[in-house]
Amino acid sequence: MSYKNQNLFYNPTFRSILFQVLAVALLAFFFYSIIDNALSNLESRGIATGLSFLNQEAGFGIGLSLVEYDETHTYGRTFVVGLLNTALVSILGILFATVLGFTVGIARLSSNWLVSRCAAVYIETFRNIPLLLQIFFWYFAVLQALPSPRQSLSLGESVFLNVRGLFFPSPVFEEGSNLIGMAIVLAIVFIIFLAKWASNKQTLTGQQTPVFRYSIILLITLPSFSFFLSGMPISIEYPELKGFNFRGGISIIPELAALVVALSVYTASFIAEIVRSGINAVNHGQTEAAMALGLPKNKTLKLVVIPQAMRIIIPPLTSQYLNLTKNSSLAMAIGYPDLVSVFAGTTLNQTGQAIEIITMTMAVYLTLSLLTSFLMNIYNDKVALVER
């Protein structure tokens, strides 16, 4: 009796194919039944389907918009406005969280006991409290307790802080300010060439050039030189109290401020732990080898430890950035007009097209996170330690 004549069910290939066919059939049945249900439900409730609602007039205002928007624009436009607001809060949050997180993470490793304890207390406090609670705290308990516009806290009569938000002067670009923009671009081009030249020089001769110092000098002198040369075309507009609120200048609404503060404080506590473990993960032999070569302590950190630690730090760091972006959807709880709030909130309530809207919203976040993980994989392949 040959093996083949045995019961077909014990054949591994057959079993594997059978299971997969069963799985596909189950999945297809599942999707068929929910789609069927959804279609009949939508019909009985009189809800339209399809994406044509994106061209309808929205009819509601949005408190903060980076592009032109009013009630007469379409739902498609509200999607864009929400997306840009999400991007705004995420980028600001990522910037602050990175700075704060690295500071706390390095403080955690400080040789000063008190500094490292304070950093530990910071991390353990903010990591263990829900983000939503922190957002509420900053918004309702801190920012809503600020004085009214008439009694605003002010800094040198140009920066004002009150219950309506933070107001500070904005630059007004007049004719001739293009020259300054060009000067900045020119400075950046110079810096790129300088950096290339310096690294070439280092490989050839071993001599180092203080590129960073030169870059700062270039970035300051070139634009300021052109500023005076073109007859000072930038003026400053100060916020002024008119009626019940401030006009002019740049204003940051309290919702944005609370969200950015909460997101960056919360995420920084995670970034700090990532930075600490990344630096700790660099083999101590590396530090000792650097010391044996006679490198001073700060150069050991800068040239030996940090570059190796970054390899460990960057992947979890990006996933924290992604978390921050996803967490920015909590904006809805305090009424900051982000994507979830204006699109999956107001637009959904007005049109009732839950399936299309939730799917679009999820697709945005999903695209972002898949894109990030794709880029991260490329990065990982590039920097992965090539061992013997």
Place this chain on the structure above:
Amino acid sequence: MSTHQFQPNLPPPANTVGVITWLKKHLFNGPVNSLLTIIIAYLAFNGLWSAVNWALINADWIGTTRDACTSEGACWVMINVRWDQFMYGFYPTEELWRPQLFYGLLAIFVALLAYEHTPKKVAIWLVFVNIFPFFATFLLYGGVLGLPVVDTHLWGGLLITLVIAIVGIVVSLPIGVALALGRRSEMPIIRSMCTVYIEIWRGVPLITVLFMASVMLPLFLSEGMELDKLFRALIGVVLFSAAYMAEVVRGGLQAIPKGQYEAADALGLGYWKKMRLIILPQALKITIPSIVNTFIGLFKDTSLVLIIGMFDVLGVGQAANTDPEWLGFSTESYVFVALVFWVFCFSMSRYSIYLENKLHTGHKR
């Protein structure tokens, strides 16, 4: 012949031990550090002192109305008055023994499972996972043995936070294990299905998942079928955390040396026996700390259910702030809610660190 006698150990040099040396080494090594120490000590002391002053010394504790809050500090009367709401939501007063019994049993189970030397731990664990949830459902919801039904919209406070977190973890763990095995399976269709599932749920924010569960899910059910709001939220939480759990378990599966798989194959074990007897026990053991960490994340995320209109601890606190009789005490309620979450999360994270050290044996690489 005299035997060789070792000299007693000399004491360590005087400049390496003692309080003064410790202070010198850790707080005052160099002028910059000394200055930093003094400034931070001053700030920390001031901050701590004013916090203690506000929260304990100048605070009001007893009373029933806001008139009881006369001093400058915190007004804990507000928490006192709403204590039952924070603990049980709007659960009927005469039925409060039911959530209390639930808390008591839960505490006993957690204590038994957390303690290292409990006998028959596996049996307790199985009871906790398989029997306790059903018992708790009947106890809290009622409808059997003459217990009156308490509708889930009356549940709230810590009760709902714990229910969501525990159901989330207990249900999502087996799903997560299945997904992790599927993602490492050799069948291409199964593998890609599991991968797609995991990546989709991990890529979207929980709040959109909760929205989906509360507005999209009713559309997917056939007409006439109504799902309870809490149940819908639970479905969303379970689907979401199963994806995270799957990645945690996959990490554990990958950490098991290939030799273990090969040895199981060499013994002639089939796939399920191999997984059940050889791989999963080892993999789950090393992933316990990560599972606890996932649970901490889930526990914090339960607060999001307030956005779809449920009253968890934070929801009760938020409702308390808008009560016209108690306006202006939002800091107190936030501090209290934060403390509740912090105590839970911090103790769990300490426990996970303790486990990690204890399990730092065997296959940890």
